[in-house]
Amino acid sequence: MNKENLRFPLKVKEIAQAINGLVEGEEEIIIRNVTGLKEASAGDISFLSNPKYIEDLATSRASAIIVSHDLKSIKDKTLIRVKNPYFAFSQVLDIVSSAKQDYITKEVHKTCLLGEGVILGENVAIGAYCVIENEVEIGEGTVIYPGCYIGRKSKIGAKSLIYANVTVREEVSIGNEVIIHCGAVIGNDGFGFVPSQGKHYKIPQIGRVVIEDEVEIGANTTIDRATCGVTHIGRGTKIDNLVQIAHNVKIGKNCFIIAQVGISGSTRIGDNVTLAGQVGVVGHISIGDKVIVGAQAGVTHSIPAQAVVSGYPARPHQKAKKINALMQKLPEMYKEIQEIKKKMK
Secondary structure, three states: OOHHHOOOOEEHHHHHHHOOOEEEOOOOOEEOEEOOOOOOOOOEEEEOOOHHHHHHHHHOOOOEEEEEOOOOOOOOOOEEEEOOHHHHHHHHHHHHHHHHOOOOOOOEOOOOEEOOOOEEOOOOEEOOOOEEOOOOEEOOOOEEOOOOEEOOOOEEOOOOEEOOOOEEOOOOEEOOOOEEOOOOEEEEOOOOEEEEOOEEEEOOOOOEEEEOOOOEEOOOOEEEOOOOOEEEEOOOOEEOOOOEEOOOOEEOOOOEEOOOOEEOOOOEEOOOOEEOOOOEEOOOOEEOOOOEEOOOOEEOOOEOOOOEEEOOOOEEHHHHHHHHHHHHOHHHHHHHHHHHHHHHO
């Protein structure tokens, strides 16, 4: 079943078919809304993924609940059994979200300024007061909300979604099914200056930014163009709000870059890396595949693959926890040392 064509209200069996689930209970029940277990009422669908909320399942008034295959049956509850309840629930939310999309225009708005040599695919929607510079290419089904700027010779793939007031500067390449949230700036100059005779002289930033397919970029995030060459974001990487990615950074596939992370220039980040909130990364280092960096850590050196680090400077997580625990005892230790010094005198 094509989820893009589904609209609520839906029968339980229709939802189960869309998420590859098996119904246990009444499959003809009509579902009108999606919500949490505690908040649910008749006509709602919810889910259970974390076992610690099992008690909420028994008391929930939801008409249908998405659960795993190995969960025990619940009397008088209609269940949809799936392999991954959390993912299945996100698919149901996707159905709701698609139905709620109401673009201001289904075409190019009359106030949009199009440069020369612009190529638009089929079903492209561009909102009011956008500026699309010369030789820009925009793929089929892409939606650009009002107030956006797309610089010359930039390319945006198919079925991408660019929210309001996004700036994409010149010669940026954006893949298919990319989402860029409000206020993001892609392709701004990298922060490059050279000191000479007491002054700071700007280094021209003539490189590009390449963003692969299925990347999501949060609100007010900035991704700088390379000095020379390319700043590169790998396929499937998700970038949160207020992130700064400097020039010539290369980020691999399926990474999580959480809010307020700052990545300095020419850093190399592998695949499936997680940088938690407010992590700071110095330039010209490498972070291996599947690394996890804890919140507010300061990464000052390269990190091998599959390591878990935290703290400042970033250390192996277990070691960082021990150091932190000892630091909490410093006031007591200081008193003990002072007493020992008195006794020694």
